[in-house]
Amino acid sequence: MNTLDRFKMYGLYTLLLSSCFSACSLQCGEDLFLEPDLSPPRLLEISPTDSQDVYILFDEPVKAQSESIQLESGETAQLTVLNETTLTLTPQMPLVPGSPYKAALTVEDTSGNSCRFVLLFWGWNPRVPExxxxxxxxxxxxxxxxxxxxxxxxxxxxxxxxxxxxxxxxxxxxxxxxxxxxxxxxxxxxxxxxxxxxxxxxxxxxxxxxxxxxxxxxxxxxxxxxxxxxxxxxxxxxxxxxxxxxxxxxxxxxxxxxxxxxxxxxxxxxxxxxxxxxxxxxxxxxxxxxxxxxxxxxxxxxxxxxxxxxxxxxxxxxxxxxxxxVPTSGKSFGAINTDEEYAPSS
The missing domain is CATH 2.60.40.1260 (Lamin Tail domain)
Known part of the structure; x- marks a missing residue:
């Protein structure tokens, strides 16, 4: 694999993919020889935002099986469609900043292929320092x-x-x-x-x-x-x-x-x-x-x-x-850095 190919392979992959199910039917008449869509949706990315919302990106248009889901911790969240391939998960109550949360959800594509995920994400921290x-x-x-x-x-x-x-x-x-x-x-x-x-x-x-x-x-x-x-x-x-x-x-x-x-x-x-x-x-x-x-x-x-x-x-x-x-013994962990530089002998 050359270097350019390796660059093209960059992408985000998610956690805890559990089980996927396919469902399709052959069409009659002129559609008889069309290859049916047997592939379930694939989760590409969990993307944070500047709020409690979490974006969930798929490789094709999807819809959620249910608009309301329950997190493993007991809180509820809403699933809405941001665009054809992206769902938005919105917790109904503020979550603990930095704490892990899990949510099970099922989505399906336009051909009826479904996929169930257990999604891991973290409570939004609105006060992250620079x-x-x-x-x-x-x-x-x-x-x-x-x-x-x-x-x-x-x-x-x-x-x-x-x-x-x-x-x-x-x-x-x-x-x-x-x-x-x-x-x-x-x-x-x-x-x-x-x-x-x-x-x-x-x-x-x-x-x-x-x-x-x-x-x-x-x-x-x-x-x-x-x-x-x-x-x-x-x-x-x-x-x-x-x-x-x-x-x-x-x-x-x-x-x-x-x-x-x-x-x-x-x-x-x-x-x-x-x-x-x-x-x-x-x-x-x-x-x-x-x-x-x-x-x-x-x-x-x-x-x-x-x-x-x-x-x-x-x-x-x-x-x-x-x-x-830094020069020898010039490390300064926990204090302002020195501007002195190590000068190697020739």
Missing amino acids: LLINEFNPQGSESNPDCIELYALSEGNTAGICLYYGTRRYYEYRYILPDIELTEGEYIIIHCRREFLSEEISESRDKTISGGKLSSDKAWDLWLPDDTGLSGANGILTIYNAPEGVLIDGVVYSDREPDPEDDNLGWTSRTFDAAADLYQMGAWAFSDESISPKEAIPSYYTTATRSLCRGSSSLDTDSMIDWHT
């Missing part, structure tokens, strides 16, 4: 483990915000943030490596209760449930307003050389799809569809004590020029 991935340490060590710092450009609540190692279409793991009330200028430290100590507590009300390596009493400390870590040389980090939501920020780092003859254009196989996804979203300033690794944040000089960070002003142009490698 966040930046501000610093990260991909070459962690035992004493300076891998961390990711988020910086709040505005106040808000983090319930349901999702960090992906990758993008939401192509990722290795994800982490859904808890309910934290942020004020402008605050920091969140996400600890990617842990020792499973009792003091490694994810904070949501008190910044001072967490211990563990690189924890800070001046930032909100969150600990990934598993000892996952970051790739030292190549990787992609993104945050979304919900697990199946809208991108808030994304960064890509690499030490690779471009290779137009390679199917992955010089990327590792696990980062190519996610890098191309960022390009398709316009979320990283690649020059063109060759998505050169040379346009990622260079990770050549990172060490356990030399992190990658934005400048002190936290400039965000979605490009490598926002970032630099």
Whole structure:
């Protein structure tokens, strides 16, 4: 499969598809030899909006079996037709921001083929803050483990915000943030490596209760449930307003050389799809569809004590020029970034 074909394959796929049923009848006369439609509708995308509504996109015109459905949690929701291929799910009461909800629904196409889905979505958070991935340490060590710092450009609540190692279409793991009330200028430290100590507590009300390596009493400390870590040389980090939501920020780092003859254009196989996804979203300033690794944040000089960070002003142009490698011991998780840059010896 060539690179162009791989770009064409990008799409959203949903969760928990259960059972589909087909129903059709042959027509008499001149329609006798027409091929009947035996395929049930296919769910393509669950799309959040700027309200509690959730858009449900199919590959063909559909109608819902029932206009009113009950969520697994007991709340009711209405299904209405937005256009021929899209239904709108509207909860009748406000849902808990960031909480998961399931809804079973059955749809059918114009030929009578039906499909039943169990839909997973998250309660809408109307107060998502503007966040930046501000610093990260991909070459962690035992004493300076891998961390990711988020910086709040505005106040808000983090319930349901999702960090992906990758993008939401192509990722290795994800982490859904808890309910934290942020004020402008605050920091969140996400600890990617842990020792499973009792003091490694994810904070949501008190910044001072967490211990563990690189924890800070001046930032909100969150600990990934598993000892996952970051790739030292190549990787992609993104945050979304919900697990199946809208991108808030994304960064890509690499030490690779471009290779137009390679199917992955010089990327590792696990980062190519996610890098191309960022390009398709316009979320990283690649020059063109060759998505050169040379346009990622260079990770050549990172060490356990030399992190990658934005400048002190936290400039965000979605490009490598926002970032630099700090001098040895210049990491600043939970505090303003240094503008000093590591200068390799010749």
